[in-house]
Amino acid sequence: MAIDIRPELQDSLLRVTSRPCHHFAMGVFWTPLRHPPPVRLSVTVPFPTMAIASLGDLSALPTEIVLAICSAMDVTSLFRFRQVNRRARAIVSDMSQYREIAIFAIETLHALLFTRMGSHFNFTQFYDAFRAMECQVCGLFGHLLFLPNLQRCCWKCLRSARTHQQLHVVALADLAKFYPLSEDDLGRILPVVHAAPGIYSEHREIVNEPKKLVSLSDAMRTLGKLGFDPQSFLQRDTNYYTTGCMATTAFPYHDRATGTIEHGTLCRGCDVALNNGSIGAEARLNRAYTTKQFLEHFQSCPEAQNIWRDSREGTIPFENLNVAQTLRSIPWGW
Ligand SMILES: [Zn+2]
Numbered sequence: 411m412a413i414d415i416r417p418e419l420q421d422s423l424l425r426v427t428s429r430p431c432h433h434f435a436m437g438v439f440w441t442p443l444r445h446p447p448p449v450r451l452s453v454t455v456p457f458p459t460m461a462i463a464s465l466g467d468l469s470a471l472p473t474e475i476v477l478a479i480c481s482a483m484d485v486t487s488l489f490r491f492r493q494v495n496r497r498a499r500a501i502v503s504d505m506s507q508y509r510e511i512a513i514f515a516i517e518t519l520h521a522l523l524f525t526r527m528g529s530h531f532n533f534t535q536f537y538d539a540f541r542a543m544e545c546q547v548c549g550l551f552g553h554l555l556f557l558p559n560l561q562r563c564c565w566k567c568l569r570s571a572r573t574h575q576q577l578h579v580v581a582l583a584d585l586a587k588f589y590p591l592s593e594d595d596l597g598r599i600l601p602v603v604h605a606a607p608g609i610y611s612e613h614r615e616i617v618n619e620p621k622k623l624v625s626l627s628d629a630m631r632t633l634g635k636l637g638f639d640p641q642s643f644l645q646r647d648t649n650y651y652t653t654g655c656m657a658t659t660a661f662p663y664h665d666r667a668t669g670t671i672e673h674g675t676l677c678r679g680c681d682v683a684l685n686n687g688s689i690g691a692e693a694r695l696n697r698a699y700t701t702k703q704f705l706e707h708f709q710s711c712p713e714a715q716n717i718w719r720d721s722r723e724g725t726i727p728f729e730n731l732n733v734a735q736t737l738r739s740i741p742w743g744w
């Protein structure tokens with residue numbers, strides 16, 4: 411049954427019936443040291459002082475052409491070009507696409523540069539992935555970025571990568587053991603994610619060594635073209651999931667219509683449904699929504715509506731509700 415929610419109650423409704431899914435971002439590649447304001451500012455804005463130096467031969471071109479060249483540069487080159495002098499920094503900082511990324515997705519930009527994937531994709535490709543909202547596998551909201559091929563994806567699809575293989579990665583070292591090619595040979599023909607040690611997945615698996623990872627489908631396609639048999643490699647049983655997390659990072663979505671930045675929202679009502687053993691509840695677990703999508707979902711989620719009623723339209727905090735006590739002992743959210 412639909413419930414009429416007055417606009418001024420939307421924040422309360424979100425606070426009581428939903429929860430953020432930031433913890434997903436901590437199961438994939440992330441930067442422990444969040445970028446402090448001075449760093450964010452230095453990546454986003456030009457220097458306040460006048461640019462004196464020129465861009466050399468590029469100065470002869472109209473600004474629109476220079477901007478078109480910038481958009482076509484790979485992400486790493488654009489970032490380096492911005493560091494050439496104050497003029498270059500001003501030009502790149504004035505690109506609306508660059509600014510949007512630097513303001514709303516600086517951690518994703520950092521991940522792309524850190525893992526060396528920035529040199530494999532031009533800035534327009536990165537921006538196009540940022541502007542898309544859907545997971546490229548299931549079509550629902552995607553709050554993560556699969557680095558090997560710059561695909562927006564969601565946690566549920568990353569977790570089930572074995573079944574669809576689109577978000578499946580393999581270590582370069584494993585490929586080199588299987589085929590008569592060295593890691594260097596493979597690194598020349600495949601885009602390699604230089605993944606960092608860290609703690610990955612909901613199992614909090616500790617990875618002590620850096621890893622070089624490639625997309626399994628890319629590797630099989632390329633090796634197949636070179637005359638190698640991909641099928642025999644695919645039959646091996648590998649720890650695809652943790653390595654998949656290492657090659658993925660959080661990817662916020664900027665909803666221009668509402669001006670909000672979306673990291674993903676989970677439904678507490680669906681947590682309750684799973685706890686009650688409701689039919690179909692398994693499929694609803696860990697489904698991430700944008701704010702707008704969640705408000706729509708709320709209208710068809712009886713359990714979320716019950717929480718809202720129990721909270722007396724948000725006047726009782728979720729933590730004080732009986733249902734919160736029931737859910738407290740259960741490790742939801744993964
Ligand atoms: Zn998905």
Ligand SMILES: [Zn+2]
Binds near residue numbers: 677678680681711
């Ligand atoms: Zn729900």
